[in-house]
Amino acid sequence: MAKLDGKKLLACCANGAGSSLMMENAIRKVMKRNNITPGELRHCPVSEGKTAARNYDVVFCARTFVKTFEGVESAGTVLIPLKNVMSDKEIEAALKEADLLD
Amino acid sequence: MASVLQTIVEKKHYRFIDGEGVTWQEAVRLSAESLVADGTVSADYYKQIVKCIEEYGPYVVFDHNVAMPHTTRDAEGAFGTGVGFMVSEKMIDFGTDEDGEKKEANLFFTLSAADNDAHMDNIAQLSQIFMNDELLDALAKARTPEDILAAEAAYPCEEE
Numbered sequence: 001m002a003k004l005d006g007k008k009l010l011a012c013c014a015n016g017a018g019s020s021l022m023m024e025n026a027i028r029k030v031m032k033r034n035n036i037t038p039g040e041l042r043h044c045p046v047s048e049g050k051t052a053a054r055n056y057d058v059v060f061c062a063r064t065f066v067k068t069f070e071g072v073e074s075a076g077t078v079l080i081p082l083k084n085v086m087s088d089k090e091i092e093a094a095l096k097e098a099d100l101l102d
Numbered sequence: 103m104a105s106v107l108q109t110i111v112e113k114k115h116y117r118f119i120d121g122e123g124v125t126w127q128e129a130v131r132l133s134a135e136s137l138v139a140d141g142t143v144s145a146d147y148y149k150q151i152v153k154c155i156e157e158y159g160p161y162v163v164f165d166h167n168v169a170m171p172h173t174t175r176d177a178e179g180a181f182g183t184g185v186g187f188m189v190s191e192k193m194i195d196f197g198t199d200e201d202g203e204k205k206e207a208n209l210f211f212t213l214s215a216a217d218n219d220a221h222m223d224n225i226a227q228l229s230q231i232f233m234n235d236e237l238l239d240a241l242a243k244a245r246t247p248e249d250i251l252a253a254e255a256a257y258p259c260e261e262e
Contacts, residue, residue, distance in 0.1 A: 014158045017215055018172040021225045045174065064161045064200045084165050086229045 003100050004031070006039040007057040012065060013085070016045030022086040023060050029088045034101060053077055058100065060091070106227040107254045110187045111247045113140065118245055121190030121208070126160075126197075127152050130171045133188040133210035142186075143214045144179030151212070160196035160205040166238045167193065169207035170228065172215070183220040185228070186212035189244050208242050230259035 009027060013020035020043035031038055044052065046061065046068050053059045054075040061069065063081040073079055080094045095101035110116055115136045121129070134148040151171045155162060163169045173180070188210035196205040211228055215221035231237060240253035 014154055014161065015172060015174040017174055017221070018170055018213060018225065019161065021222065022229045025226055025229055062161045064159050066200075086164070086232055 002034060002036045002102070004034075004036045004038055004058070004095070006037070008040040008055065009038050009042075010049060010052065010056040010059045011041075011043040012046045012049035012053075012059060012061045012069075013043070014046055014065070016043060016048065019062060019085045020044065023062075023082065023091075026086050026088040026091055027060060030092050030095070030101075033088075033092075036101075053079075058095075058098075105254065106185055106224050106231070107187075107250055110185055111250055113142075113184065114247075115140075115142070115184055115186050116247055116250065117186070117188040119188065119190050121192035121194055124190065124192075124194060126155070126194050126207075129169075129188070129190065129194040129207075129210065130155070130212065133169075133171060133186050133212040134214075135186070136188075137182075137184055137186040137212065137214055142180075142182035142184040144181070147173070147177065147179035147214065148212075150174075150177055150179070155196075159199055161199070163196050163199075163205040163207050164232055166209075166232070166235060167207045167242070168209045168211065168232050168238060169194075169196070170211045170213060170232075172213035177215070180214040180216050182214060183217040183224065184214050185224055186210070186214070187250070188212070189242060209238060227259070234259050 011020045011023035024043040053072040058078045060080045131148045137143045150173045190208045193206040237257035
């Protein structure tokens, strides 16, 4: 079973309407390509994500928002900062780097 | 169904500027003007976008000098769903990002989101466009609405 099967994934951006949605689409593409069925995959603004993050296994955000999520990793959440939020290739590479994808 | 670029042309949601001496704040305003013209957004809508970029930095500027200025869903003054397209002949300076990397844009896709499904569709299509370097190069050279359609015809995005 793939490591991300059933996991809860969250994509965050400033507004929760533009780039986080692009991220979600790119993440979905990666999941599909690797035959992974996440337990949950959604996007939201960082204002909401800040508190919601600890309830997710993996949180994706543009690199500019990394500071917002300081401390979530101590709650066991993996933070994946992205340079290009719509790049499925970058997401795939980052997940492999974090040992969440084979 | 019409593609997002076809809709931009049909609804006259485009603008071509020289860009000399234009600040990014002014560029954001200009990129939304075509949306203001037909009542898709209010005249002040762009101010929320400017405020957001001032707060979080130029994260709306992606690779390949593409800017996607946008605000929250159901933002005040977003009456319709649309994409305001703008080409600037000169690069518009957005300052530097958190790594000190220079951010500049000559292609603008300014978003207004009132209808969720239509917005999701726009975002999905824009993701494809933003990853299509040849199309972006051709769009940056566009000076007329016909050029926009010709660029899309020459470098179509792959279907999902």
